[in-house]
Amino acid sequence: MSYDKPLPVKNPDTAAFWEGCRQHELRFEQCGQCGYIRWPPAMLCPRCHSRQAERIVSGGRGTVFTYVVYRETPHPAFRGDLPYVVALVELEEGPRLLTNIVGCLPEQVRCDMPVVVAWEDVAEEVSLPKFRPAF
Amino acid sequence: MLDAGLCNYVLVSYGHNGRSSDSFLRMMADMGGDDQVFGHFGAASCYALAARRAMHTFRTGPETWKHIAVGQRKWANLNPRAMFQRQPMSLDDYYNSRMTVEPFRLFDNCLISDGGRAYIVTSAERARDLRHPPVLIMGTGQHNPASDLQTADFMTGSTGAKKAAERAFAVAGIGLGDIDACEIYDCFTYTVEITLQDYGFFGPGEGEEWFKGGTIEPGGRMPVNTSGGLLSEAYFMGLTPLTEAVMQLMGRCGERQLGPQTNTRTPQIILCSDNGGILQTHACHILRRA
Numbered sequence: 281m282s283y284d285k286p287l288p289v290k291n292p293d294t295a296a297f298w299e300g301c302r303q304h305e306l307r308f309e310q311c312g313q314c315g316y317i318r319w320p321p322a323m324l325c326p327r328c329h330s331r332q333a334e335r336i337v338s339g340g341r342g343t344v345f346t347y348v349v350y351r352e353t354p355h356p357a358f359r360g361d362l363p364y365v366v367a368l369v370e371l372e373e374g375p376r377l378l379t380n381i382v383g384c385l386p387e388q389v390r391c392d393m394p395v396v397v398a399w400e401d402v403a404e405e406v407s408l409p410k411f412r413p414a415f
Numbered sequence: 416m417l418d419a420g421l422c423n424y425v426l427v428s429y430g431h432n433g434r435s436s437d438s439f440l441r442m443m444a445d446m447g448g449d450d451q452v453f454g455h456f457g458a459a460s461c462y463a464l465a466a467r468r469a470m471h472t473f474r475t476g477p478e479t480w481k482h483i484a485v486g487q488r489k490w491a492n493l494n495p496r497a498m499f500q501r502q503p504m505s506l507d508d509y510y511n512s513r514m515t516v517e518p519f520r521l522f523d524n525c526l527i528s529d530g531g532r533a534y535i536v537t538s539a540e541r542a543r544d545l546r547h548p549p550v551l552i553m554g555t556g557q558h559n560p561a562s563d564l565q566t567a568d569f570m571t572g573s574t575g576a577k578k579a580a581e582r583a584f585a586v587a588g589i590g591l592g593d594i595d596a597c598e599i600y601d602c603f604t605y606t607v608e609i610t611l612q613d614y615g616f617f618g619p620g621e622g623e624e625w626f627k628g629g630t631i632e633p634g635g636r637m638p639v640n641t642s643g644g645l646l647s648e649a650y651f652m653g654l655t656p657l658t659e660a661v662m663q664l665m666g667r668c669g670e671r672q673l674g675p676q677t678n679t680r681t682p683q684i685i686l687c688s689d690n691g692g693i694l695q696t697h698a699c700h701i702l703r704r705a
């Protein structure tokens with residue numbers, strides 16, 4: 281069956297992130313001047329306005345900063361997944377990613393719970409970084 | 416603009432057919448960007464993320480929010496313009512409303528409405544000759560943290576409400592103890608809690624204790640959202656709370672009028688809020704009877 285959920289819409293800001301995902305790497309830009317990791321992506325550092333940046337790759341570990349459990353959804357393609365968990369995961373490197381928590385029941389998710397990336401290959405050239413409990 | 420003499424009257428209006436068309440929901444869906452990839456849509460789910468983190472940070476949750484939903488509904492039941500005028504809500508009704516995006520139930524969410532609101536701002540001098548008694552702006556303040564949800568450190572307070580209120584109170588030259596009622600932007604129950612908390616009515620986690628016993632209801636010691644608000648009257652953005660404050664101070668609120676008939680203080684000063692994005696912008700206004 282073909283994948284009927286929305287796919288990432290790449291733009292000049294996000295293309296590098298999604299290209300990294302395709303290779304199962306969480307790539308971010310780190311400010312060359314002050315060290316701040318830019319996420320969401322930006323052409324300038326929001327802290328010091330420097331344009332210099334170096335690529336880093338996250339180790340894929342973090343904690344659940346916060347989460348919600350969808351008991352209903354406006355998008356038909358997600359109805360089969362109900363109830364599903366959307367979370368902000370705070371990576372060890374700092375950035376918070378909006379993602380899904382998979383591999384456990386929604387009732388088992390907690391704030392500050394340790395999680396690790398679980399790649400989901402949804403289309404030929406698209407992989408999504410989801411997270412599962414790290415035990 | 417009024418002070419600079421560029422104009423004499425400013426009309427602020429809002430109208431929308433959000434309920435009978437799908438334009439509101441389409442607008443929210445278009446805002447999602449790549450969040451949609453993970454099945455994340457709309458504002459409710461973003462506020463629910465903030466509310467869940469708050470539940471982890473201090474004592475809050477449905478036990479606190481039920482008092483807000485039920486208390487505001489009692490005001491709506493006195494308001495002939497309220498969408499929920501004829502439908503009372505008990506604490507059980509609150510708990511029995513369906514889960515939408517946990518931790519929110521249906522009755523933690525505001526309405527989507529057809530209709531509109533408007534008000535006119537002019538100088539105190541011009542207002543003197545008008546048909547209705549004027550309401551004066553004592554103080555106003557804004558604070559807009561405005562960063563993306565991923566980098567937001569304000570989800571559990573301080574939101575923009577804190578600095579906005581500090582400015583408004585400084586301009587007005589009064590304190591919290593001078594406030595007779597509040598009209599608070601209430602897109603979700605949690606928004607009311609975090610706003611009043613940041614304004615200093617209670618400390619983090621003390622909301623449940625503060626709200627319980629009918630504090631914000633008819634007969635309560637601090638009436639809040641006396642039209643029913645966005646939760647139980649109608650959604651007209653920040654104009655729902657602001658216009659209600661003005662009408663209350665003018666004494667034009669009929670059955671729900673603050674004062675002896677609702678067993679509350681006759682209002683001299685009302686505190687109002689407006690809020691935008693996901694707690695990303697905030698305006699605070701202090702209004703008084705002329």
Ligand SMILES: [Zn+2]
Pocket residue numbers: 311312313314315316325326327328329330
């Ligand atoms: Zn920098």
